[in-house]
Amino acid sequence: VQLVESGGGLAQPGGSLRLSCVASGFPFSTYGMSWFRQAPGKGLEWVSGITNGGTVTSYADSVKGRFTISRDNAKNTLYLQMNSLKPDDTSVYYCTRGYRSSDYRGRGTQVTVSS
Secondary structure (H helix, E strand, C coil): CEEEEECCEEECCCCCEEEEEEEECCCHHHCCEEEEEECCCCCEEEEEEECCCCCCEEECCCCCCCEEEEEECCCCEEEEEECCCCHHHCEEEEEEECCCCCCCECCCEEEEECC
C-alpha cells in the first residue's frame, strides 16, 4: 500500500489549496478514504471521509462548509479542496485508507496558513 500526498504549501487566511493523494498497491475503488491532520504539538485529528463510490462524505465540524473531499477512482486519486483557510488549519495533512479510519497513511503534506 502506498499513499502519496501533494498540494500543500503556504496560503494566506481566506485562501485556498487543493490536496491530492495518489494511491497504489490496493484496489482503491473498493475502499473508503479519509483525510487526517496533525498540528504541531497536537494529536491526529480526523478531517473528512468518503465512501468507496464517493456517494457519502462526512466532515469534522471544524471544516464543514469550507472543505470538500472527492475522489477519482479511474485515477486512484483522492482530493481535498480547502477554501476559506484559517491559521488553525495549519497542520500536516495525511491521506489514509478507510472511511473515518486509518489502517495505512501517507507521509503527509504540510499546509501553513499565515499572512
